[in-house]
Amino acid sequence: MTLTLGVDIGTYETKGVLVDPEGTVVAVARTPHEMIVPRPGWAEHRPEEDWWRDFVTVTRKLLAEPGVTADRIAAVAVSAIGPCMLPVDADGAPLMNGVLYGVDTRAMAEVAELTDRIGEETILERCGNALTSQSVGPKILWLRHNRPELYAKAAKVLTSTSFLVHRLTGEFVIDHYTAANFSPLYDVGEQGWCFDLADDIATREMLPRLAWSTEIAGAITETAAEATGLRAGTPVTAGTIDAASEAISVGLRDPGDMMMMYGSTIFIIGLTENRVRDPRLWYAPWLFPGQHASMAGLATSGTLTHWFRDQFARELTGEGVFGQLAAEAAEVPAGAGGLLFLPYFSGERTPIHDPHAKGAFFGLNLTHGRGHLYRALLEGIAMGTNHVVETYDAVGARPSRVLAVGGGVQNAIWLQATSDLSGLPQEICRTTLGASYGDAFLARMALGEAEIDDIARWNPVERRIEAQDAPDLTRAYPLFRRLYEQTKDIAREVSE
Known part of the structure; x- marks a missing residue:
């Protein structure tokens, strides 16, 4: 074989x-x-x-x-x-x-x-x-x-x-x-x-x-x-x-499908019936002739969890460090005790395209501990992602199906916050190896031994994250948006 x-x-x-x-x-x-x-x-x-x-x-x-x-x-x-x-x-x-x-x-x-x-x-x-x-x-x-x-x-x-x-x-x-x-x-x-x-x-x-x-x-x-x-x-x-390739690996194949990749960055690919023209998003012909893709991406996402671990959890050792941090964050209710987090540690890509944007924790008080900070970080990334989803809504390209993939799908708080804010359920496939698995499938297609629909047989959906009511989180989201708008001029001056 x-x-x-x-x-x-x-x-x-x-x-x-x-x-x-x-x-x-x-x-x-x-x-x-x-x-x-x-x-x-x-x-x-x-x-x-x-x-x-x-x-x-x-x-x-x-x-x-x-x-x-x-x-x-x-x-x-x-x-x-x-x-x-x-x-x-x-x-x-x-x-x-x-x-x-x-x-x-x-x-x-x-x-x-x-x-x-x-x-x-x-x-x-x-x-x-x-x-x-x-x-x-x-x-x-x-x-x-x-x-x-x-x-x-x-x-x-x-x-x-x-x-x-x-x-x-x-x-x-x-x-x-x-x-x-x-x-x-x-x-x-x-x-x-x-x-x-x-x-x-x-x-x-x-x-x-x-x-x-x-x-x-x-x-x-x-x-x-x-x-x-x-x-x-x-x-x-x-x-x-x-x-x-990561999108292919989880079955992105029809207009209305969207892949949300939880990796070093959040990267999103949505297939559309026609070309989307909007400067806030990216466009490219899809991997096969006659198909269209609309893309978006945050500048730093999973990278921030590594940064947080290295700066604030140095005493934690072993492979379970992120699990320990997640457990601390899980003890904090949604909304992180009023903490807001801007995830713009390398500027930001879509939808604001602001290279001068800066990262920030805002709202700190003496009751906040590491769990609050880590939960705020995860929720801040989810808020940045929701800003992108709102942009897709604005151009008439809201997805009918979202496929989540990447190392971040193991982080329940991050995944759930993204669904709660966007109102979008997320499907997770059996195999989450990512792009390398998609590459192997594309190689099989190149040999003429597979069609795009075969990926559903290769990698079926295994579980689904449903959107839940999270009032403290949804109330915080407009404040997140305002925090960026009201500090972006300061961030530019800091850069200069």
Whole structure:
């Protein structure tokens, strides 16, 4: 029985999985890495160590499992955090660290410059997205402005997934869903690269070939086979961003479906009948021709639980640290005793797109303890998520089904607060491995051995979170919104 290999590079961890044709997980491997923050507003990964070495590590671990051999692996699919910006030379060697997705806000001057030069309406109409910290185009222009010697050496500009695909196959390929984040270099109507909006960012030769996510990009080279242990000639798909693979893994397939990913960040993907045009949200063609996706994401979510643990729970040890913190928070009623929390530790992405936004605890008094703080943190993330849901409501794209996935689904307070505030039930599938599992399914589709509806058989819904009445929480939500509005000017001045 053949297997498909899915590997996903996340913000803090790389995960690989081998899956059989019925969706049964045969083996799983993980390895951690770190996000580098060299200065406030910057976020980076090391491509050789955090992307390629991690891929090799988890693949070698999987191949060491009993009964697993390279000749059993029929296809490989990869996903990774995105959109990232990585200049490489003609051989695909990185020229610097990879600049991460919207949590990296270094190119905001270029965002303003390009928006002023091209015009907001033109950018939204042609590219489907307002220029924000999520956009790759301004980050390439930042490279040209601030690292001209590296820009001059750049033969290609890749993202995390396309770097891995090149390292495996020797091909420079990027999927349409990821490419749509290269605004203003991708025309969503034409579904192709465009250079007439800003011809000083990159040339056509600098950008990878476009493909759909289930297209075969190439095959494992002899060099990649020697490094990874995979069989030379094994087909590799074009891949995609991790959130898209994660959405596939839990059955996102029809208009009205929404994936809510509880990871290092909250990331949301909603499938819609038609293209959504709104600067508060992101748009991209979905992984398959003729389908539309509307996206949103917070800048920091699960990352904040790690920050809280490291700063306020250093005495707690072992794997159950987050369980202990959750138990303390569970002793506090909803509303966290009047505490409000702004989760804007790396600015904020959707829907406010404010790189100067700041994190804050507000309303502290002498009765508050660690449990109050941790509950307020979880509820603050849920409030930020509800702000996004309200934006979907405003553009007529309220979901008919929400699929929750990611490590955060193990956190009952976080999950319940999100449903209570939004009024949306959430479905959780049997397998919550995430993007790597979705990659393995996409690899099976690329072989022509699965259709999108088969994912419901691979990964059925196992439980459902119903929205409950939480008056203290819902009363706090308007105050959360007002707290940001009334402090955003102060936050900007602090940044400056």
